[in-house]
Amino acid sequence: MRNIRMTISYDGSTYYGFQTQPKGNTVQDVLEEAIRVLTGEEATITASGRTDAGVHARGQVINFETASPIPVERWALALNSRLPDDIVVLQAEEVPLNFHASYHAKRKTYRYGIDTTKFGDVFERRYRLHVPLPLRLEEMRRAIAHLKGKHDFTSFASTRSAKSSHVRTILDARIEASEGKLDIFLTGDGFLYNMVRIVVGTLMWVGEGKLTAKDVKRILEAKERSAAGPTAMAHGLMLWEVQYDD
């Protein structure tokens, strides 16, 4: 057996998320079916992490074992010709058999995209949340700075989170503004369920003047989901990059 690692990108608009589930129509289902058609094998994919329904990925990382003799440099093209046009394999490489896309992920970066134009940009409508209200950018930047470092992020986790520890380290948190757009980037050693979307929902309240940057520090310390803002919609979220130590 060989262990293949791939970087993939997908438009999550029409999928019920990454991970296989009874309703079907997931990114994992489609990828495993393409591998089955290509190799005849029933491979099981492991991803760096799940993405929810409607969430996109610029650089998701997956791995799977295969006995197929197809040279690694041919996998991307071979699979892309069998995948729908909203899922693309960007890179494939052979990795040691013990490599695991989830356990070995060291840092993940998510981007949440906001469309700040008055009536919305039709070409970004699937990938950005449309917020036509004026946002207090500098206050949002002061707010997001409070999240950097090692904290208990219980306030920013779905109450459905099943993780035993809610302590995570945010290595970088920044907001890039360009004409008609805000890009919120969060890099961390891991994220809790809905964490980025709750951070963004809370930042929107800061931007709209419902909360101050200082309130975000207080929310973090409260360690209670009800202290934070709403969960921002899925379609603005994109798994940007996953980094490994190798």
Next chain:
Amino acid sequence: MRNIRMTISYDGSTYYGFQTQPKGNTVQDVLEEAIRVLTGEEATITASGRTDAGVHARGQVINFETASPIPVERWALALNSRLPDDIVVLQAEEVPLNFHASYHAKRKTYRYGIDTTKFGDVFERRYRLHVPLPLRLEEMRRAIAHLKGKHDFTSFASTRSAKSSHVRTILDARIEASEGKLDIFLTGDGFLYNMVRIVVGTLMWVGEGKLTAKDVKRILEAKERSAAGPTAMAHGLMLWEVQYDD
């Protein structure tokens, strides 16, 4: 009666072009229906020009007459709430009754978008032609420079063009390159049927090494459609901006 001018944007992916036609499902049909629902009037829209099936618009300009008392500053929001999410009204203003979106258009800019990444960017797949081959950018820039100025563009017009004169003036022609993307911008006093797409199809041949920049000068002088390259696919084309003298 009042004459209303609007700037609109649309994702042309699912439409049979701008102009009303027997098959239905055009941008014009959808806009006229939204105006009918809003005002009860059977307005007829005039656009700065048609766009073909699959072609997009960032800034198309239209006008129509109305007896509706709705204040002009409310038109954009009122129509947007009645339009599908792939058509958006960006601006509305009252103009003199003799204003005509097509006759009075002085300059139009089109953008043709190319995705030069190896396997394609899933988030740009509806708006850019995917060309994974290496392209000779500097030779393409030398080629496009030959098109600037006043010329007979018969070589770059569909043989179905019904215009009596094929003389047009290209005011600006440039190629912007960024990571994984090429943007070809053409600004002119008018364009013949399929002209931008034939220019781009020819530039692709220059980029791929099938033609030189000097060949483009020769093609222009041939005044024959068969001298030029192919018609590039519709989905990379976007009507970028229309300018008027007012």
